[in-house]
Amino acid sequence: MNQDPSEKKYIHGYTATEQERLREQALVIERPIYDFIDFSNVTNLLEIGSGVGAQTEILLRRFPHLQITGVEYEARQIKKAQENMEALGFGTEKVRFIQQDATALNLDKTFDGAFICWVLEHIADPIRVLKSMKPFLKSGAMVSITEVLNSSFYTYPCLPEVMDYWDIYNKYQISIGGDPHVGAKLGNLLHEAGYRNIDLRSGGFHLDSRTNQEKNTVFTYWKNLMGSGASSLIQDGLITDSQFKAMQKGMDSLRAMKDSVFYYRFIQATAYA
Numbered sequence: 001m002n003q004d005p006s007e008k009k010y011i012h013g014y015t016a017t018e019q020e021r022l023r024e025q026a027l028v029i030e031r032p033i034y035d036f037i038d039f040s041n042v043t044n045l046l047e048i049g050s051g052v053g054a055q056t057e058i059l060l061r062r063f064p065h066l067q068i069t070g071v072e073y074e075a076r077q078i079k080k081a082q083e084n085m086e087a088l089g090f091g092t093e094k095v096r097f098i099q100q101d102a103t104a105l106n107l108d109k110t111f112d113g114a115f116i117c118w119v120l121e122h123i124a125d126p127i128r129v130l131k132s133m134k135p136f137l138k139s140g141a142m143v144s145i146t147e148v149l150n151s152s153f154y155t156y157p158c159l160p161e162v163m164d165y166w167d168i169y170n171k172y173q174i175s176i177g178g179d180p181h182v183g184a185k186l187g188n189l190l191h192e193a194g195y196r197n198i199d200l201r202s203g204g205f206h207l208d209s210r211t212n213q214e215k216n217t218v219f220t221y222w223k224n225l226m227g228s229g230a231s232s233l234i235q236d237g238l239i240t241d242s243q244f245k246a247m248q249k250g251m252d253s254l255r256a257m258k259d260s261v262f263y264y265r266f267i268q269a270t271a272y273a
Helices: 016-028 030-034 054-062 075-088 126-136 160-175 182-192 209-227 230-235 241-256
Strands: 044-048 067-072 095-099 111-117 137-148 154-156 196-207 261-272
Touching (some): 016 054, 016 209, 030 054, 054 075, 054 111, 067 075, 126 137
Parallel strands (some): 044 067, 067 095
Antiparallel strands (some): 137 261
């Protein structure tokens, strides 16, 4: 779920390449997220910011009993999500997508669970989303949220061409109304929105020479993630094409180093309506 493109920019864009990256990203980071999510007692799940259905297909694979309603603002993402679900054999009896602003929901049913992943970082006022969905959650409904904490990103060795780019990337996201550190605030946001039994955990990656294959995969994934914002950064005059290429070269060199380290944490929250 993203803001209206005419009002707010979306750092990653909506290109076909980006739509496919979202699916690839979801698979790379699936285990650290979903090994700590259990929707086995949920039947009707509300997914906020369903995008191209990258998380939706994982949810349906891991919890095939679910019926999912995905809410997404951008029509291009919904079209792609419907195509992806059809290709996977999921019909409207299993998943439907609704085009709405998640800060002002108007839904036709209630749900016994809700799921948000990598969405609130793009919202100027994320508490409005949490408050907006609450009337459509049954009492005791389980809510699972996974969000970024971009200040935790660290590599060894620390390359200026990578870290300077990352700093510009995150400052840009803030300037267009997002919050690249929103994960740290999930407890406060859920508490203020009236949710109960809030539990937080930190997940992510700490990869080194012991796990070279996974480290290589994650370095590639992260390079593509950083690159997804490059066109916006270049268009707004915040970086040059040379800086973008230097970041990519730096990430490639880190991936190739046997003793390099990749470290990143995200935050997961579980709460109840």
